[in-house]
Amino acid sequence: QLARGDGFARNLLFQRLIPYGCVGKAVGEGFYRYGWRRRPSHVARMVLWHDLDEDARAPYVFDPEDALREGVERVILRTVNEAAAALVDEPDSDPATVDLALAFGMGWAPGHGGPLRYADTLGLPAVVDRLALFAERFGRRFAPSDELVRRAEAGETFYGGAPVESAAPVQAWRMAG
Incomplete structure (x- = not known):
C-alpha cells in the first residue's frame, strides 16, 4: 500500500468501524460478534446504517x-x-x-x-x-x-x-x- 499510494487501500466500510472498536475477530467484534458462535454485530449494523431511512435496504448491496x-x-x-x-x-x-x-x-x-x-x-x-x-x-x-x-x-x-x-x-x- 505504501509503495503504490492507495493501490490496495483498506475498504472504507472498515474505516467507519474502527472508531467504535469493531476491528475484527482478534477483539471479538467486527462485522460479526465472535464468541461461542458467530453472529451479526449490532454495533456494526448501527454504524453502517446510521444515515439511512428506517425503510432503507442494505446500504452497500443492491442485488x-x-x-x-x-x-x-x-x-x-x-x-x-x-x-x-x-x-x-x-x-x-x-x-x-x-x-x-x-x-x-x-x-x-x-x-x-x-x-x-x-x-x-x-x-x-x-x-x-x-x-x-x-x-x-x-x-x-x-x-x-x-x-x-x-x-x-x-x-x-x-x-x-x-x-x-x-x-x-x-x-x-x-x-x-
Missing part, C-alpha cells in the same frame, strides 16, 4: 448476485492492473515471470495462466474500460496502469497473440469459483 460478481471482478482486475504495473517497476521481468510469481505468491489459479494471460483473454481494451469505470465509482486505486493503457491503445497483448475482440465477463466469475 447480492450482481454485487458478488462485481466484487470478484474488482479484485481480479486490480490484480491484473498491479501485475501490468509490475512489468514497468521491475525492468527484468516479463509477463510469464509476473504470472508465475502471482500464481505461487498470491494463489492465483495456475491453470488459468496468471493475471496477464487472463487479461489477454478478456482483451486489454475491455480491461482498461472496466477499470476506468471502477475508478469513477470507487476512486483512483482502480485507475488503469500506464502500461495497461499503453498496450491497449497500441493493440498489443502481453503474450504477443492476436488481441481479443470482445470480452466475456463471465470468465472472472468462473475463475473465482
Whole structure:
C-alpha cells in the first residue's frame, strides 16, 4: 500500500468501524460478534446504517448476485492492473515471470495462466474500460496502469497473440469459483 499510494487501500466500510472498536475477530467484534458462535454485530449494523431511512435496504448491496460478481471482478482486475504495473517497476521481468510469481505468491489459479494471460483473454481494451469505470465509482486505486493503457491503445497483448475482440465477463466469475 505504501509503495503504490492507495493501490490496495483498506475498504472504507472498515474505516467507519474502527472508531467504535469493531476491528475484527482478534477483539471479538467486527462485522460479526465472535464468541461461542458467530453472529451479526449490532454495533456494526448501527454504524453502517446510521444515515439511512428506517425503510432503507442494505446500504452497500443492491442485488447480492450482481454485487458478488462485481466484487470478484474488482479484485481480479486490480490484480491484473498491479501485475501490468509490475512489468514497468521491475525492468527484468516479463509477463510469464509476473504470472508465475502471482500464481505461487498470491494463489492465483495456475491453470488459468496468471493475471496477464487472463487479461489477454478478456482483451486489454475491455480491461482498461472496466477499470476506468471502477475508478469513477470507487476512486483512483482502480485507475488503469500506464502500461495497461499503453498496450491497449497500441493493440498489443502481453503474450504477443492476436488481441481479443470482445470480452466475456463471465470468465472472472468462473475463475473465482
